[in-house]
Amino acid sequence: MADQQQDGQTVRGAADGDEALGYEQARDALLEVVRQLETGGTSLEESLALWERGERLAKVCQRWLDGARARLDAALAAEESADG
Known part of the structure; x- marks a missing residue:
């Protein structure tokens, strides 16, 4: 797939760095x-390339949220075991 220009950055170039984004950036x-x-x-x-990038960004966000949920669950479990 050839790189495509979108608002000063290439769609492929943007996709390469999507995995490294923090939650708020993604x-x-x-x-x-x-x-x-x-x-x-x-x-x-261009619309298809944008859609594909959106799908990747949504997955990045979901991974961050899943990680946050796992950390919260672990903290709650540790608190419960300390109280119990």
Whole structure:
């Protein structure tokens, strides 16, 4: 797939770094992808690339949320065992 220009960065170039984003960065990038898709005016190929990036960003966000939930559950379990 060829790199495609989107707001000063390439879609592929952006995708390469998506996995390293923090939760807030990934969420903000996902919101920007949604905004671009809702605004329209992109070709089908560009829209598909944006959609794919959005899917990747959503997975990054979900991994962060799953990790936070696991840490919270572990902390609650440790607290319960200390109290019990």
